[in-house]
Amino acid sequence: MNTIDQTIKALEWKTILEDLSKHSTCDIGKERCLDAEIFSDIEKIKYELKLTTEGKYLLDHTIYPPLGGIRNISEFIEIARIGKTLRSEELIDIANTMGASRRLKSFFARYNEEVPELYKISVNLYEDKALEEDILDVFDESGNMLDTASPELKRLRVSLKDQTYNLKNKLNSLINSAAFSKFLQESVFTLRNDRYVVPVKAEHKSHVPGIVHDISASGSTIFIEPRAIVELNNNIKEFELKIEVEVKRILAELSSRVKEISQELAYAVDILGDIDFIFAKSKYSISIRATEPEINTEKYISLKSVRHPVLLRVIEEVIPNDIEIGRSFNMMIITGPNTGGKTVILKTVGICTLMARAGMHLPAVFIHLKTFLPI
Numbered sequence: 001m002n003t004i005d006q007t008i009k010a011l012e013w014k015t016i017l018e019d020l021s022k023h024s025t026c027d028i029g030k031e032r033c034l035d036a037e038i039f040s041d042i043e044k045i046k047y048e049l050k051l052t053t054e055g056k057y058l059l060d061h062t063i064y065p066p067l068g069g070i071r072n073i074s075e076f077i078e079i080a081r082i083g084k085t086l087r088s089e090e091l092i093d094i095a096n097t098m099g100a101s102r103r104l105k106s107f108f109a110r111y112n113e114e115v116p117e118l119y120k121i122s123v124n125l126y127e128d129k130a131l132e133e134d135i136l137d138v139f140d141e142s143g144n145m146l147d148t149a150s151p152e153l154k155r156l157r158v159s160l161k162d163q164t165y166n167l168k169n170k171l172n173s174l175i176n177s178a179a180f181s182k183f184l185q186e187s188v189f190t191l192r193n194d195r196y197v198v199p200v201k202a203e204h205k206s207h208v209p210g211i212v213h214d215i216s217a218s219g220s221t222i223f224i225e226p227r228a229i230v231e232l233n234n235n236i237k238e239f240e241l242k243i244e245v246e247v248k249r250i251l252a253e254l255s256s257r258v259k260e261i262s263q264e265l266a267y268a269v270d271i272l273g274d275i276d277f278i279f280a281k282s283k284y285s286i287s288i289r290a291t292e293p294e295i296n297t298e299k300y301i302s303l304k305s306v307r308h309p310v311l312l313r314v315i316e317e318v319i320p321n322d323i324e325i326g327r328s329f330n331m332m333i334i335t336g337p338n339t340g341g342k343t344v345i346l347k348t349v350g351i352c353t354l355m356a357r358a359g360m361h362l363p364a365v366f367i368h369l370k371t372f373l374p375i
Contacts, residue, residue, distance in 0.1 A: 029276025048359025055282030095135035290361035300326030306364035
């Protein structure tokens with residue numbers, strides 16, 4: 001571990017990022033928080049700080065972006081891109097993420113004057129309401145494909161229902177007839193290997209012609225598919241297979257449409273992650289009562305009423321401190337008993353420097369605006 005990594009570890013940077021990630025709303029944003037970059041370019045730092053400030057402006061005015069519905073669909077996009085068929089739950093996640101992209105794009109268009117930089121980012125969000133709705137209209141809330149997904153699927157499922165009804169009527173007639181029921185352990189029917197069968201007493205196996213599908217653990221019961229219902233069972237199986245083919249066709253068709261826009265979707269996912277990350281920083285700023293630092297190139301630091309952000313997690317009222325160095329003097333002597341206070345002051349400067357370089361606000365009040373941050 002080099003000196004920089006050791007310093008970052010000593011300053012508990014990871015703890016700050018973990019706290020930050022708690023304010024994200026999706027997995028992509030959380031990953032961005034935990035891997036937050038520490039920038040060196042001063043213009044990039046100023047830009048990142050401005051984004052955080054714009055997000056905070058909206059939140060301070062109780063204007064909340066519609067961040068719900070964002071899913072990490074990168075893997076699903078890649079599956080579609082190489083021509084494979086997506087599963088229902090994967091398509092639903094894609095549709096929900098597309099919906100989030102569409103809503104956020106519309107949201108920032110309404111507030112383009114208040115948050116111009118966020119608006120510029122959102123312009124590149126992808127929207128395809130037709131595909132989004134086509135996917136969501138195909139499935140129910142549990143992810144099952146609806147009968148209305150296609151006319152053919154509806155026809156097949158209606159036919160399957162009719163065939164199943166006919167078969168059950170035939171079975172009920174058999175098991176309730178005096179001539180047949182005496183051979184059964186119970187006057188019921190059940191399923192074995194996706195075929196309807198009846199429980200026949202082992203000693204009466206020869207009296208019920210048909211196909212044996214199972215035997216009970218005791219060997220006293222033989223589960224037989226009576227010959228009289230074999231054709232009906234076959235019909236049901238045939239319709240089930242046709243339904244499976246139709247479902248696969250619909251999934252493949254939707255997957256193909258996703259493939260066509262895979263590049264745009266992948267780009268939108270990156271933007272959505274960035275937006276969630278920005279608002280995580282804005283929410284974190286509010287939670288620690290932070291302020292945007294003003295960056296200078298004169299290599300001096302001036303922090304007013306600054307509090308250590310890690311201490312804010314465990315202490316309700318952290319004692320603030322004023323720290324200034326690099327303008328009127330270039331050396332500061334910190335004295336006091338060995339109770340940890342001197343270390344806290346030093347770590348406060350270090351962690352605030354990292355936070356500012358990552359585009360985060362600082363838990364301080366800035367009286368002099370020409371402040372902060374040697375790069």
